[in-house]
Amino acid sequence: MDILFFSAQPYDIHYFNQGNQQGAHRFRFLEAQLNEDNAALIKDEAVICVFVNDKVNATVINELQQKGVRLIALRCAGFNNVDLKAAAAAGIKVVRVPAYSPHAVAEHAVALLLALNRKIYKSYNRVRDGNFTLSGLEGFDLFGKTIGVVGTGNIGAVFCRIMLGFGCKVYAHDIYENEELVELGVKYVSLDTIFAQSDVISLHCPLMESTRHMINANSIASMKMGVVLINTSRGGLIDTASVVAALKNSHIGALGIDVYEQEEHLFFQNFSGSIIQDDVLSRLTTFPNVLVTAHQGFFTKEALTQIAEVTLSNIRSFEKEGVLLNEVK
Numbered sequence: 443m444d445i446l447f448f449s450a451q452p453y454d455i456h457y458f459n460q461g462n463q464q465g466a467h468r469f470r471f472l473e474a475q476l477n478e479d480n481a482a483l484i485k486d487e488a489v490i491c492v493f494v495n496d497k498v499n500a501t502v503i504n505e506l507q508q509k510g511v512r513l514i515a516l517r518c519a520g521f522n523n524v525d526l527k528a529a530a531a532a533g534i535k536v537v538r539v540p541a542y543s544p545h546a547v548a549e550h551a552v553a554l555l556l557a558l559n560r561k562i563y564k565s566y567n568r569v570r571d572g573n574f575t576l577s578g579l580e581g582f583d584l585f586g587k588t589i590g591v592v593g594t595g596n597i598g599a600v601f602c603r604i605m606l607g608f609g610c611k612v613y614a615h616d617i618y619e620n621e622e623l624v625e626l627g628v629k630y631v632s633l634d635t636i637f638a639q640s641d642v643i644s645l646h647c648p649l650m651e652s653t654r655h656m657i658n659a660n661s662i663a664s665m666k667m668g669v670v671l672i673n674t675s676r677g678g679l680i681d682t683a684s685v686v687a688a689l690k691n692s693h694i695g696a697l698g699i700d701v702y703e704q705e706e707h708l709f710f711q712n713f714s715g716s717i718i719q720d721d722v723l724s725r726l727t728t729f730p731n732v733l734v735t736a737h738q739g740f741f742t743k744e745a746l747t748q749i750a751e752v753t754l755s756n757i758r759s760f761e762k763e764g765v766l767l768n769e770v771k
């Protein structure tokens with residue numbers, strides 16, 4: 443099948459070409475993001491393959507329909523960037539990669555937590571500068587601390603297991619309880635209890651209207667002073683302005699984010715020679731207790747291999763059997 447990739451990076455090209463060694467599909471890779479301006483770049487491809495920051499709203503879907511696109515293949519798990527109602531109305535099917543190495547993202551959340559707590563980014567720079575002092579590098583033992591996990595699906599469940607391995611008390615909140623986690627010692631509690639009692643809160647639930655800005659001035663006010671907040675899920679879960687205010691008055695003790703509400707304007711692109719126009723992100727990066735990574739949680743060899751394999755198998759079964767594997771509706 444002819445497949446047009448938007449937001450394609452060199453690693454996408456590498457892993458998708460590797461998954462297509464038999465040459466079953468013809469690929470065209472575009473670095474451009476899909477949005478209202480770029481939908482015109484589609485020629486006669488029946489399938490477009492998009493990533494987290496491609497904008498697939500009703501206007502774009504209307505253009506896709508006119509271009510004869512029949513399938514939107516998301517090469518990611520989240521689908522909050524696709525207007526599913528508009529796609530259904532246009533008769534365009536949507537598939538995704540529901541699970542690809544949940545370990546990749548869960549381990550990245552742990553990496554953010556450990557690096558922040560033990561100030562690894564500071565010690566790295568200090569030692570390279572010949573400064574071997576320790577003042578300001580103090581952390582705390584994770585052992586025995588209460589970790590609040592919001593969302594215990596594929597990624598949240600792995601994160602819970604890792605934290606149990608550290609000897610933490612793990613509180614979780616989800617609309618469904620995972621019995622295996624309960625047997626391992628995870629305690630399901632209300633969101634309010636997570637907020638009130640956790641030393642560390644890690645977000646692993648999807649972004650939906652009901653979860654948008656779940657971290658806001660009110661919820662932060664109910665949290666422990668000095669709470670560590672980790673978000674590897676979606677930026678929109680956090681009202682960033684409220685988090686900046688809470689960092690300024692030290693209510694939030696540290697923030698580790700791999701996702702940011704306005705990331706589509708920045709992430710996966712190189713602005714190192716430009717002036718960043720996003721004042722909120724710029725303010726965030728001035729805090730000594732904030733660590734921002736640019737949506738790299740998924741970025742492991744294992745996850746990239748699985749993303750390419752599952753995406754291509756989704757497309758293959760749509761083409762050959764008209765069967766929709768991993769459909770989103």
Ligand SMILES: NC(=O)c1ccc[n+]([C@@H]2O[C@H](COP(=O)([O-])OP(=O)(O)OC[C@H]3O[C@@H](n4cnc5c(N)ncnc54)[C@H](O)[C@@H]3O)[C@@H](O)[C@H]2O)c1
Pocket residue numbers: 519520540541544547592593594595596597598615616617618646647648649652653674675676700701737738739740741
């Ligand atoms: N940083 C990255 O690179 C990266 C990579 C993959 C996924 N993600 C994000 O991580 C999120 C989690 O991924 P996953 O694969 O574990 O998804 P998943 O669907 O397996 O799990 C999500 C869980 O959240 C729960 N949930 C839904 N609404 C909730 C609510 N209101 N409160 C609490 N829990 C709720 C669901 O019941 C489910 O158990 C995705 O939504 C995606 O946005 C980020």
